[in-house]
Amino acid sequence: DAGVTQSPTHLIKTRGQHVTLRCSPISGHKSVSWYQQVLGQGPQFIFQYYEKEERGRGNFPDRFSARQFPNYSSELNVNALLLGDSALYLCASSRGGAGDNEQFFGPGTRLTVL
């Protein structure tokens, strides 16, 4: 079975632009979570979606938004990019939405904001 896939692999944007990152979960998984990993730090939780509804949101500004589609894939959108948004964005999928479901991570999208 294919693991979690993310696209694109790398992305370079300039300040003020917006970006859309995409994630396809493992087949049969209904939950997708997004994390931001800044260099030298652990991943920080941004959003969780389960059955197409937002289940949780981390401490990120409203410039960050996401959605989940009927096939359980997900998009993360970031508007008005700042230099500090440069990071590795990770997507994780799990079978269910609760905390006792193991999360499987994708390879990430490396976003550089110039």
Added chain:
Amino acid sequence: AQSVSQHNHHVILSEAASLELGCNYSYGGTVNLFWYVQYPGQHLQLLLKYFSGDPLVKGIKGFEAEFIKSKFSFNLRKPSVQWSDTAEYFCAVNAPGGYNKLIFGAGTRLAVHP
């Protein structure tokens, strides 16, 4: 608020040395505990997890971790490391039920020299 502390940011060992990486968490209720590993150029992978039961948990590649509730700790151990264990190790915690939000520590970068 939940938080995770990893005591060592960088660890350098020779092959066959024993490894112990410290992890402490701050949370007032029942928790699920995880250790993830990120090998160079690869995505985050689950090493082991603790949900309930025996506090000594065995994971992949000879790793184990012990949950000590009174100390809010979940230290990772391996009796004899190999060069291939060179990686970054992340401790993480979430709450059972609720939604699936992992709180990660800052990570420990392990370098094993032959």
